[in-house]
Amino acid sequence: MTAAIDARGLGKRYQGRWALQECTMSIPAGHVVGLVGPNGAGKSTLLNLAVGLLAPTGGTVRVFGGPPGASRARIGFVAQDAPLYAGLSVADHLTLGARLNPAWDPAYAAGRVRRLGLDLRRRAGRLSGGQRAQLALTLALAKRPDLLVLDEPVASLDPLARREFLDDLAGAVAARATSVVLSSHLVTDLERICDHLIVLGAGRVQLAGRIADLLATRRDGTTLEDLVLTTLRRVRPAETETIA
Numbered sequence: 001m002t003a004a005i006d007a008r009g010l011g012k013r014y015q016g017r018w019a020l021q022e023c024t025m026s027i028p029a030g031h032v033v034g035l036v037g038p039n040g041a042g043k044s045t046l047l048n049l050a051v052g053l054l055a056p057t058g059g060t061v062r063v064f065g066g067p068p069g070a071s072r073a074r075i076g077f078v079a080q081d082a083p084l085y086a087g088l089s090v091a092d093h094l095t096l097g098a099r100l101n102p103a104w105d106p107a108y109a110a111g112r113v114r115r116l117g118l119d120l121r122r123r124a125g126r127l128s129g130g131q132r133a134q135l136a137l138t139l140a141l142a143k144r145p146d147l148l149v150l151d152e153p154v155a156s157l158d159p160l161a162r163r164e165f166l167d168d169l170a171g172a173v174a175a176r177a178t179s180v181v182l183s184s185h186l187v188t189d190l191e192r193i194c195d196h197l198i199v200l201g202a203g204r205v206q207l208a209g210r211i212a213d214l215l216a217t218r219r220d221g222t223t224l225e226d227l228v229l230t231t232l233r234r235v236r237p238a239e240t241e242t243i244a
C-alpha cells in the first residue's frame with residue numbers, strides 16, 4: 001500500500017544549522033501517528049516539509065507517492081499557531097472552506113461549530129486561543145482529507161475539549177480510514193489515539209514504529225510515556241545542547 005508520507009534522508013537547514021537531518025521513515029496510510037520530541041527537536045519542521053510548506057535542504061518527502069504539493073487537496077493541515085483570517089467571522093471561514101475544498105462536509109462543519117458553542121458572527125481575531133484552535137481543527141476535519149497533519153492540535157484546549165477532539169479524530173479515522181500525523185507533548189493523549197509513534201530528538205528520528213511492536217520489545221508494564229522518556233534520555237547530551 002502507498003505510504004501516506006514517505007521520507008528518505010530528509011533534512012532541513014536554517015541559516016547553516018540543521019533543524020532536521022537524515023530523516024527516513026514511512027507513515028502507513030490509514031493509521032494515526034504520534035510525533036513527540038522536546039522543544040526544538042524538529043517536529044514542526046518535519047510537518048511543514050510533509051505538507052510542502054517548506055522545501056527540503058536534502059533528501060525527499062513524498063505524500064501518497066507524489067510530491068506534497070500534488071496532494072494539497074487531500075491534506076488537512078493545522079499549523080501550531082492555528083492560522084485564521086482575523087478579520088473574518090466564523091461563518092466566513094466556513095463559507096471559504098466550502099468554496100476551496102471539493103470534499104467539504106457542510107453539515108459536519110456547522111454541527112461541530114454549534115456543538116462547540118462558537119458564535120458564527122464572531123471574528124476569528126476575537127476568539128480565544130482555544131476557540132481559534134477549535135475552528136482551525138473544524139476546518140481541517142470538514143475538508144474530509146485523506147491525510148490530517150496536526151501540529152500540537154490540543155495544546156490550547158481544555159481537558160474536556162481535548163478529550164472530545166480526540167474522539168472526533170478517532171471517529172474520522174474509523175469512518176474514512178483517514179491517515180493522521182499529530183505532534184504533541186501530551187503522551188497520554190497520544191496513547192489514547194495513536195497506533196504508531198515517531199520520537200524526534202536533536203533533529204533526528206530516535207525511534208519509529210508501531211506502538212504495539214515497540215512496547216513488545218520492552219519489559220512488561222512499560223508505558224508509552226516510559227518508552228518516550230527512555231528514548232529521549234538516550235539522545236546524546238552534545239546533540240541536546242545544539243537544540244537549546
Ligand SMILES: Nc1ncnc2c1ncn2[C@@H]1O[C@H](COP(=O)(O)OP(=O)(O)OP(=O)(O)O)[C@@H](O)[C@H]1O
Nearest residue numbers: 014015019037038039040041042043044045046243
Ligand atoms: N524559520 C526558522 N529559522 C531559523 N531556525 C528555525 C526556524 N524554524 C525553526 N528553526 C529552528 O529549527 C529547530 C527545530 O524547530 P521546530 O520548530 O521544528 O521544533 P519543534 O520540535 O516543533 O519545537 P516545539 O516543540 O518547541 O514546537 C529549532 O532549533 C528552531 O530554532
